Amino acid sequence: VRIVFVLTINGRQVRQVRRLLKAIYHTRHYYFIHVDMRQEYLYRELFPLESLLPNIFLARRRFATIWGGISLLQAHLEFMKEVLNKDWKWDYYINLSESDYPIKKLESLEIFLTEYKGHTFVKSHGHDTARFIRKQGLDKMFVECDTHMWRLGPKTLPTNIVFDGGSDWVALHRGFAQYVITSEDSLVSGLKTFYKYSLLPAESFFHTVLHNSEFCDKWMDNNLHLTNWRRAQGCKCQHKHVVDWCGCSPNVLTTHSLDKLMKYESKATYFARKFDPVIDQDIINSMDVYMFGKDMRDVRALTDYWQNEYHYLDDKEATNDVYLTFYSSFSRRSVIDLLPQTTGQCLVTPTQIVEANVLYQRDRFHGVIVKYNGQVKDGGSVMLETHLVERWDYKVLDPTGSMGRFINIQIGSNFDVKENIFRNYAKLLGPYSEIEVKHMWGPGPEFTVSVAFIDPADIVAVAHDVDIPKSGHIGSHKPELKLPLRPGVWMCKLMINYKVVLESRFLVLPLTTYHAVPLNITQAKLFHNGPQGGLYAERKFS
Incomplete structure (x- = not known):
């Protein structure tokens, strides 16, 4: 089989996105990358990949997706239309985020999908449909506006429809994706309208179309993912600022999760989430060593991780002025501290903050590295870096x-x-x-x-x-x-x-x-x- 990996990514974790791409890359597969429209830094950093690798493409039409929003389903429908119209000969559509990472070799995924070619893989909620409908708020009317999901009131469910849902991480066969995009029958068009005003539509739309269509006998209750749920921590209504509802999110996997991941070695599970190198990069290193057999001993900065917080090309309206103020202040302070060490010869005036990156070493915060331009007394220019370390x-x-x-x-x-x-x-x-x-x-x-x-x-x-x-x-x-x-x-x-x-x-x-x-x-x-x-x-x- 040939796979189109659809990466829907957000934030500024460009190093982790590149690492994910490296772990799943092969010339016979395709990589369609959607960067949230608010994340210009990530888009700028990844765009050069297109000219380096012909099977990588960055989406030009970009969405501002929010948790639980209709925008995520609309985005996936747009992505499917685009990858179907390309001359890419793919068999499966698999979506991933920057928080995903493979826990098995790509070859084992290829063998599994080849064996079950034609099936679509989605994870169901279970057997209590009434509870699922209440929990997901499918009987409530929602509308997305100004990056917020607003609850308007009750909503009547369509009759003679089997509702299902669970996870929005899926592996869709091309035939099913083609049906969802091109079909004009009342089932698909009606469900698109219904889910346009529903909460968490991407967690239920594909499941429901699948169960009520001619593809119902090609369903596998498995989305190829392990999701790290700890509901006591993950269900604290942390999305209330973007949605009029209480939802849950999975927790980050850590080195303590390694035994849990190893238990899936013989199961049809190929990806896990969430991974976050800011919290625990060691578990990601362990995946590369234990799952892929990589020799990591000579890898430079293996236990270091840095992530961009500011770049001078960022949209000014999106700039965090607190951060910029601190960076500017400490760049001035650092050149003052530099003077006694250079017998007064290195008189530099900072002129521009170029970028700033947070630094983690061995999964511990180790300060901020600020890069900035400066003008020397004789009129020349220099570029400096200052490492700011936290002190409590x-x-x-x-x-x-x-x-x-x-x-x-x-x-x-x-x-x-x-x-x-x-x-x-x-x-x-x-x-x-x-x-x-x-x-x-x-x-x-x-x-x-x-x-x-x-x-x-x-x-x-x-x-x-x-x-x-x-x-x-x-x-x-x-x-x-x-x-x-x-x-x-x-x-x-x-x-x-x-x-x-x-x-x-x-x-x-x-x-x-x-x-x-x-x-x-x-x-x-x-x-x-x-x-x-x-x-x-x-x-x-x-």
Whole structure:
């Protein structure tokens, strides 16, 4: 068989995408890559692959897909139409993301699909269809608008239709894909209309068409994927900001998952998800060693991973001004620190931030590498790199009693409750950052700790109580603060029984740009005067 691998990718993990392509690449297969329309950096970095390899193509029509949205199904229907119209002689359509990775050699997948050629592989929810319909919200009317899925009200299900669904990771035979795209019968057109106003349509549309069409006897209840579900962590309504519904997401596989993956060695499972090199690159290295027999001993930077956070070619409106402000500030600081080491001869003025990458070593955050252009005193130009390393500034004032359970505290933003990690990896904060605190405790008697945030003007912005259970605990809390935050050094204090037991300082930096353009005086006053009325909450805490 010949396969068209359809990669729907997002984010900035260009190194991992290249690694995935290398793991599944062969000249007899095809690779159709869709980069989310909001991710220009990833698109720019991958586009040169087209000229290097004739069986790789990047989609020109791009979608902004969101979790649960109709846009993902619309995108796949568009992709199918495009790969059917190409002169590619493929037999199977298999979709993957940047979070997928093979757990078997490509040859074994080819042998399996050849043996069952003509079948379509989708994973079903099980036997309780009524529960599936309720859980997926198929009896509710949804519409996607402004990158949000809005729930409008109840919806009547069509009669005489067998509904099915489960996973949106599929392996569709070409004959079935051709039917879905070209058929004008009422089944296909009617279901396309129905799913246009449904939540998570890509998890159910293909399954339902398959069960109600002439292809119903060519169905295999297997999507060739292992998905790492830990629902206690993965089902915390983390998608509420983009959809009026509570959903679940799988967790990242780690080195502790290796035994679990090995159990699928004899099963018809060829891919696993999710993998994330920011959280655990070692498990991906293990896949290359154990599954593919690669000798990794001479691979440079095997335990290092870096991921781009900023590039000067990025869309200005999408630029994170907090990041750019920090990078600019520390580039200036680094050239000042450089002067004494060069007896004053290396007088450089930073002129442009070129790019910034977060660095992980042995699966631990190891700072940010900032590359920037500079002008030398004699008129020449240089390019420099500065490595910024994180330093935590907290002090335990009383290590006795319940504080004997304390392990760590961090303050940042964009906290991923599913993986217990800040997706603002460097934890860079500005006036409009929604700060969050992560605290870690060992096992012991349960107790209550009070958490207070004090701004640079010594105003208590907010305080709240947190109950710490008996077991080892990783907790997070996002205080509801009116923005903007006052720039400067903030303090987070932990109190037990009204006694301060820990102090942690963190920096909220004033912005120097807005959409990557220097601030004017009006903007500077607006952004840096603190919240309107001087209060961060509805009541005073001072």
